Amino acid sequence: MEIKKVTLIGLGAMGVFFAPKLEAYLCEGNFRVLAEGERKERLQSKGVTVNGIQHHFDVITPKTQGDPADLIIIAVKDTSLDQAIQDIRNQVGHSTQVICVMNGIDSEERIAAVYGWDHVLYSYMRVSIGMKDGVADFDPKWGKVHFGEAKNDVLSKRVEAIKDLFDTCKINYTIDPDMIRGIWFKFMCNIGENLTCALLGIPFGAFHVSDNANAIRLKAMLEVVEIANRLNIDLGQEDIDRQEDAIKKIPFPNKPSTLQDLESGRKTEIEMFAGKVVKLGEQLGTPTPLNWMFYHGIKVYEEKNRGKFL
Numbered sequence: 001m002e003i004k005k006v007t008l009i010g011l012g013a014m015g016v017f018f019a020p021k022l023e024a025y026l027c028e029g030n031f032r033v034l035a036e037g038e039r040k041e042r043l044q045s046k047g048v049t050v051n052g053i054q055h056h057f058d059v060i061t062p063k064t065q066g067d068p069a070d071l072i073i074i075a076v077k078d079t080s081l082d083q084a085i086q087d088i089r090n091q092v093g094h095s096t097q098v099i100c101v102m103n104g105i106d107s108e109e110r111i112a113a114v115y116g117w118d119h120v121l122y123s124y125m126r127v128s129i130g131m132k133d134g135v136a137d138f139d140p141k142w143g144k145v146h147f148g149e150a151k152n153d154v155l156s157k158r159v160e161a162i163k164d165l166f167d168t169c170k171i172n173y174t175i176d177p178d179m180i181r182g183i184w185f186k187f188m189c190n191i192g193e194n195l196t197c198a199l200l201g202i203p204f205g206a207f208h209v210s211d212n213a214n215a216i217r218l219k220a221m222l223e224v225v226e227i228a229n230r231l232n233i234d235l236g237q238e239d240i241d242r243q244e245d246a247i248k249k250i251p252f253p254n255k256p257s258t259l260q261d262l263e264s265g266r267k268t269e270i271e272m273f274a275g276k277v278v279k280l281g282e283q284l285g286t287p288t289p290l291n292w293m294f295y296h297g298i299k300v301y302e303e304k305n306r307g308k309f310l
Contacts, residue, residue, distance in 0.1 A: 001161040003070045007091045009034040009084050010075035011043065011057070013131040013257070014101050016050045017143065018073055019057055021169040032058040034087060042134070049135045062086075068093030071162060074100040074111070077257075078272035081107060085114050092119060097158050099123035099147050103194075103257070104272040105187050121158065122179035123147040124186045126246075128204070128254045132264075142249075144172040146186075148179045184224070184233050187273075189243055190256075192221035195273055195294040198258035198301075205252030220290045224277060230284045258298065265305045270298045 006022050008015050011033050022031045035043055040059050047056040060067075069091045076084045081102065088098070092115055100107040101123050112120040127143025129136055145166070148159050152175050155163070159175060166173045176182035196217045197204065206213040221240050228235040261268045274295035281288035303309065 001070075001095065001157050003097075003161050003165040005030045005067075005069045006071045006073065006165075007032055007034050007060070007069035007088070008073045008075060009088060010073075010077075010080070010102075011035070011048055012075065012077075013129040013136060014075040014125055014127070015073070016048060016131065016136045017125070017127055017129065017138075017140075017145070018075070018171060019048075020050050020053070020055060021171050023055070023057060025165075025169045029058060032060045034062060034091065035059055036061045036063075036087075046134055051137055051140070062088070062090060065090050067091075068096055070096060071165070072096060072098045074098065074102065074107075076102060078102060078104055078107070078269040079267055081110060085111055097121060097162065099145075099162070101125045101145055103186070103190055103269060105183055105276065121147055121162070122150060122183060124183050126186065128250050128256075130254060130260070132260075141172070144174050146174045146176050146179070146182055148175040150179055152177055152179065178234075181234055184228050184235055185239055188221050188224040188228070188235060188239065189246075191224050191273055191277060191291065191294075192217040193247065194256040194258050195270075195291075195298070196220065197256045198262055198268070199294055199297045201259065201262075203252060203259075204247070204250040204254045204256065207247050208252060216290065220294070223281070223286075223288045223291055226286050227277065227280050227284060227288070230286060231280075262298070262301050262305065268298055268302060270295060270302075274298070 006026060008019060011019060033043060040061060043059050047054050072088050072091055074084050096119055098111055098120050100111055108120050108122050123146060125145050129138040147162060149156055152159065163175065196213060202213060207217060218240060225235045258268045274291040277288050277291040278295055
């Protein structure tokens, strides 16, 4: 199996991590961005600027037929995933593989419910990229995409094929031995860091200097650990501890995605984050008071952005 043709849906803060390097390696027409309507027109007319370089990537629409991809990368937000699953239909061929790098813990199951597990691998990202008005600036050496089968003691052919592509394109990656555990680790970090920053309106740098911000972050992470353990997922205090060095390396002014959404007046992914934790807690009989507060507090911010209190 060889990856010769790649389709990306979602040219935002996660998509720009891949796009320039894939375009530089793949022959003309073999890397393309899937979009339609106003977004398609904007990408074709204005493109995106990544680290000071403007790019106009090849854009195709969901109606494009007869030209399936070997690899589809879904890099949309949770609020757009259901539509993206439908939009990629004509890009899925007999041996097409799909990785979805968005946050959350159930995107793979949602995609596999439509296309089957033969087409879907697990994936998540560890990266902090700020993007506004089609302009992204970040250190391309910092951050990774994680991908693989559920277990990767021995690499499957499809994992090897994507590994070969990323090696050639110099895209940083890690193949976790246990991808489910990795996805839950990322989810735990997002709950603690992303939502604390969003609710309080603070950058990642607050965790460098504020014991109070860290107290909230760590307690929220423990709620996820308790739920994961009830689901036989091996997370623990050592996983919380190993995140301490990583949080200190995030540039002080960087802001997580949920805070960026609130400040821009966009709908957040709170259902996928705290909403999911609260629901699982109710199902398992595990208290989740901090995530309850995150959920309802950020919902209030969304209502405020919609003008409900004017």
